[in-house]
Amino acid sequence: MPYANVRERMLHGTLTTWYENGLMRTKEDYLGGQRHGELLTYYPDGNLKRRDQFVNGRSGVGTCYGPNGAPIPYFAYEQLPLYPGGDAGLIDELTRSLRVNISLTELDALRLECFRKYKMVPGTLNFKVLVELALAEDGRITNAQVVDSMTKILNRAALQSVAKLKRQFRPARRDGQVVASRFVVPITYSVQMQEPYLRGLPPRTR
Numbered sequence: 029m030p031y032a033n034v035r036e037r038m039l040h041g042t043l044t045t046w047y048e049n050g051l052m053r054t055k056e057d058y059l060g061g062q063r064h065g066e067l068l069t070y071y072p073d074g075n076l077k078r079r080d081q082f083v084n085g086r087s088g089v090g091t092c093y094g095p096n097g098a099p100i101p102y103f104a105y106e107q108l109p110l111y112p113g114g115d116a117g118l119i120d121e122l123t124r125s126l127r128v129n130i131s132l133t134e135l136d137a138l139r140l141e142c143f144r145k146y147k148m149v150p151g152t153l154n155f156k157v158l159v160e161l162a163l164a165e166d167g168r169i170t171n172a173q174v175v176d177s178m179t180k181i182l183n184r185a186a187l188q189s190v191a192k193l194k195r196q197f198r199p200a201r202r203d204g205q206v207v208a209s210r211f212v213v214p215i216t217y218s219v220q221m222q223e224p225y226l227r228g229l230p231p232r233t234r
């Protein structure tokens with residue numbers, strides 16, 4: 029695995045993997061952390077499985093082959109995990125759940141933070157929490173952690189919202205095989221600042 033920067037895990041050059049029988053399994057070209065160049069994968073007997081050409085991380089439609097060497101319908105090398113309803117449905121469910129899971133004490137603290145840190149006047153301020161999800165090969169969430177947040181006040185409620193997701197993901201695939209995966213989902217919370225609160229009175233509603 030050739031790296032331009034090992035600490036940041038920035039791949040640069042040709043990455044190869046091999047079967048135990050000594051035959052090549054994959055050959056991938058990278059430039060500054062992005063796929064750039066040829067991607068080849070092989071069956072254990074050495075027959076070519078797929079050929080893709082990447083330019084700055086993007087690929088066109090390549091060619092896929094069956095075990096007998098005959099062309100088969102093309103499928104993307106990397107297929108991201110999918111939540112029923114798509115990304116929009118996932119973010120909407122998490123956002124609605126976050127509004128329920130945040131406590132009144134946390135909400136008061138968030139409004140106070142808005143007033144002190146952002147000199148907030150009556151209006152709306154949006155806070156974003158980025159949560160990384162780790163998915164098993166069957167699509168179950170095995171771990172969730174906050175990787176970036178505009179305020180720590182929302183972190184607990186954001187993780188609780190992830191834990192309460194009602195449906196299971198369709199797992200990610202690489203070269204047609206299901207794999208464990210990680211990805212980051214943004215959750216946004218809109219804070220409503222109220223005139224009574226700005227006069228020093230506690231807010232009574234969300």
